[in-house]
Amino acid sequence: MQTAMLQLWLCAALLFPALAQAGDIRDLRVWRSPDYTRVVIDVDSRVEYSVFVLENPHRVVIDVADSRMFADVARVDLADSPVRSVRSAARNQSDTRIVLDMDNPVNPSSFSLxxxxxxxxxxxxxxxxxxxxxPAQPAEITPSSPAERQTAVASSQRNIVIAIDAGHGGDDPGAIGYDGRIREKDVALAISRAVYERLRNIPGYEPVMIRQGDYYVRLQQRPQLARQNRADIFLSIHADSFSTSRAEGVTVYALSQTIAEDENIRRVAEKENSADLLGGVSGDTSLKNFEDDLALTLLDLSMAWSIEQSVAAGSYILNALGTVAKLRRDEPQQGNLWVLRSPDIPSLLIETGYLSNPTEARRLNSGDYQRRLADAIVQGVMNYFYERPPEGTLVAWQKSNNQGPDRHYVVQRGDSLSLIAQRHNVNMAQLRAANKLSGDIVQLGQTLTIPGGGPAPLAAAPPVVSEHTISRGETLSGIAEQYRVSLSRLREANDLRNDTIRIGQVLLIPAL
Ligand SMILES: [Zn+2]
Known part of the structure; x- marks a missing residue:
């Protein structure tokens, strides 16, 4: 009878003899990714363990030395995973054996964190x-100049591909909110999905999600997936947290080829890069593959191009985000962020705000604000690509043919002529001329003609005007009435599935 197919003994105790002690097992979690299933076991200390597979039926056996089981393995959530059940039993008096019953044969790889x-x-x-x-080794990256990239794409009027990377995921929650419940991985995924939904409906653009659900994608794999999809830009969406609740606002980061001096940039780089440890790999993702000088020079040139484009795109995105969010810095910051290390794809990491700040965290957690942030990111991306369209794209063709009819825009609260010009990517003189304006004064509700030729503007989402803290005796419909908003809009703004509210809960009240 064939039994052990693969046997791995990791003798951590040999390396750290002082730490070898009872490693009681506190929890076991299972996360499904598109190509693998991650099993995370919480232990009291670093443990000695072995992993092997058994066939007929398919099983994975994990033996943990000097341990007792304190997790309820029968109740582990196995949804969507090929793990059918989890069992455990004491073994050899001091060890624990965990058995995963599998639907399919698998190839295990394990490490301690x-x-x-x-x-x-x-x-x-x-x-x-x-x-x-x-992934044993980082996959090889072939550097190519922008010109080579463009000729490699055959079809004319192709779509511009936007890779949207929701940070963290699965067992890596990223930053945790002030309330201990709001998690960066969820906020990042929600905003990413909203960016995707918006772009999906805009001619000339094709969004691609790097992470589609609650699972972890290795940091080095994220830009690789963007490359496989021939992305024109890579946007990594995150939310930050800080030791004080006062920190607030959006920061956009591009890669730096030098070591960052700024303390905050170093802190963010450390925080975002450390997720890589969770993937079991660390260190440089690309440069070590290039040995000869020529390849390195090409790579440097390409990287310099990529960074310059990243900073330019970041400025457009910040301009647009400034209309819906507070900006912590109004220019892109540069740091040594691994996920941005693509020599051929402009790449940005967007920290959308601070989950350590209660007001900002509640906003970031609301569907309404997530959509408004997403709209602004999309508008910024479109403004950038209209200014610098890659050759052979529909957007390049539209621009060179001065396509796009005149459009109309109704002035909203908080608008100014310069803001409207900026958002529609037309200059002030064109806008004044098209509307026969002598000054820069516009009226609320006034309809302006936007001269054609710019990228299509997105309809401005109404701003969130206020917050309401629930007190005893209030109902959702009563609050809707009080603020003269519809019940459905109130539900949507707060991502409520039903009308249940609790005392002390803070609701976002959308504008009329
Ligand atoms: Zn993050």
Whole structure:
């Protein structure tokens, strides 16, 4: 009878003899990714363990030395995973055996993780679907100049591809909110999905989601997925947190080729890069593959091009975000962020705000604000690509043919002529001329003609005007009435699935 197919003994105790002690098991979590299943086991200390597979039926066995089981493995959420059930039993008096009953054969890869801000010691077992392999080495990146990239794309009037990367995911929650509940990974995914939904309906653009659900994608794999999809830009969406609740506002980061001096940039780089440890890999994602000088020079040139484009795109995105959010810095900051290291794709990391700030965290957690942020990001991206369209794209064709009819825009609260010009990517003189204006004064409700030729503007979402804290005896319909908003808009602004509210809950009240 064929039994052990693969046997891995990781003798951590040999390396850290002082730490070898009872590693009681506190929890076990399962996360499904498109190509593998991650099993994370919380242990009290670094443990000695072994992992092997058994066939007929398919099982994965994890033996943890010097440990007792304190997790309720029968109740682990296995939804969408090929793990059918989890069992455990004491073994050899002092050890614990965990058995995963599998639907399909898998190829396991495992590693230990040291404690971080959110979790203690962990043992991670990645179960790769057969046919997919764990990434042993960073995949090779072939540098190419922008011109080479453009000629490589055959079709004319192709779409501009936007890679949207929701930060973190799965067992890596990213920053945790002031309330201990709002998580960066969820906020990032929601905003990313809103960006995707918006772009999907705009001719000339094709969005691609790098992470589509609640699972972890290795940092080095994120730009690789963007490259496989021939992305024209890579946007990594995040939310920050800080030790004080006062920190607030959006910051946009591009890569720097030098070591960042600024303390905050160093802090953000450390925070976002450390997610990589969770993927079991660390270090440089690309440069070590290039050995000869010529390749390195090409790579440097390409990287310099990519960074310059990133900073330019970041400025457009910040301009647009400034109409809906507070900006912490109104110019892109540059830092040594691994996920942005694409020599051929302009790449930005957007910290959308601070989850440590209660007001900002509640906004970031609301569907209404997420959509408004997403709209602004999309508007900024469109303004950038209209200014610098890649050759052979529909947007380049539209621009060179001065396409796009005149459009109309109704002046909203908070608008100014310069803001409207900026948002529609026309200059002030054109806008004045098209509307026969002698000055810059516009009236609320006034309809302006926007001269054709710019990128299509997005309809401005109404601003969130206020917050309301629920007191005893109030109902959702009563609050809707009080603020003269419809019940459905109130539900939507707060992502409520029903009309249940609780005392002390803070609702965002959308504008009329
Ligand atoms: Zn992050």
């Amino acid at each position: 040291p404690p971080n801000a959110e979790f203690g010691d962990r043992l991670v077992v990645d179960l790769y679907d057969l046919g997919t392999e764990p």
